[in-house]
Amino acid sequence: MKKTMLAAVFEGDGRLELQERPIPSIKGDDEVLLAVEAASICGTDVHILEVPPGHPATPGIILGHEYVGRVVQVGKAVSHLAEGDRVVIDPNLTCGLCRYCRLGLPNMCETMTTLGIFIDGGFAEYNVTPARALFKVSPALEPELAVFAEPLSCVLNGVRKIGLEPGENVLILGAGPIGLYFTLILKASGAGRLLVSEINDYRAHFARQSGADRVINPQSESLSEIVEEETGVGVDVVIDAVGSLITEALSSVRRGGRVLLFGMNARARAEIAQNDITRNEIRVMGSYIANNTFPAAIRVLERGLLNLRPLITHRLALAEIEEGIKLMREARAIEIVVRPQS
Secondary structure, three states: OOOEEEEEEEOOOOOEEEEEEEOOOOOOOOEEEEEEEEEEOOHHHHHHOOOOOOOOOOOOOEOOOEEEEEEEEEOOOOOOOOOOOEEEEOOEEOOOOOHHHHOOOHHHOOOOEEEOOOEOOOOEOEEEEEHHHEEEEOOOOOHHHHOOHHHHHHHHHHHHHHOOOOOOOEEEEOOOHHHHHHHHHHHHOOOOOEEEEOOOHHHHHHHHHOOOOEEEOOOOOOHHHHHHHHHOOOEEEEEEOOOOOHHHHHHHEEEEEEEEEOOOOOOOOOOOOHHHHHHOOOEEEEOOOOOOOHHHHHHHHHOOOOOOHHHEEEEEEHHHHHHHHHHHHOOOOOEEEEEOOO
């Protein structure tokens, strides 16, 4: 094996640099060395590279938290994996001992850290990962589809909270990658009228392709009027996949309906009429990353339950990653698969 590898390193202040780094080696008995087969660029990566940053990250680390790899070497204490296995990675490393982990809420772990954000991740040819973060997948599952496991596991956590019943009407606010995953899953789950609100024509096209019954541009159409026209009383479920649209969500949901807040924007602020939530018995829920939903995401992928391939709009070599970041920032891509080994 060669001694160095290409890696995309976050250097702070919006800078992502391609560097030659030493290939990492296993230091702990519970660690695994991976050859990264594919990684994808997430909206979080784009937020990290904003100035000022929209999401914290550790300068000097290799970015990339959505990735799939092939096992190259395992530590002495690793018994569930072997050389050659294909694995997907849960990048959020939790302690299992804090108050929230013991309440069954590892996504609320008090000492959580994240591969590809605070410690080295998958925008590199190789990566060393704790074995507990790895889930073996079928070798028949292509890397460019396996890479969907991490975002799908997060979306499935939200889907469980919604508790959608067949025939219920849904409004999804935002048709970025997350909004499109919700569209695909809820369509497959038996949603009635599935409406998507999106101002970008490029993304609107993919919303229609993913199963939206109607796509609304709130800049040129009245969202509230169309929701009333389509449902009569408001939708049963609203999902804010943007992170700043709670006002629109509350005005679109029916009495007794549910609002799921999924998108994240730390700078977003909204004035809310709390009495409307109380009087109309609206259930408002937050959903953050995955919570024991990786096995379910893997089942969805291995059984081919969702047509995800059309969402892959670009395939890039690692040396082209800055172009990929630009495309995502400008909303001219949906899913960008990066191949570090190419």
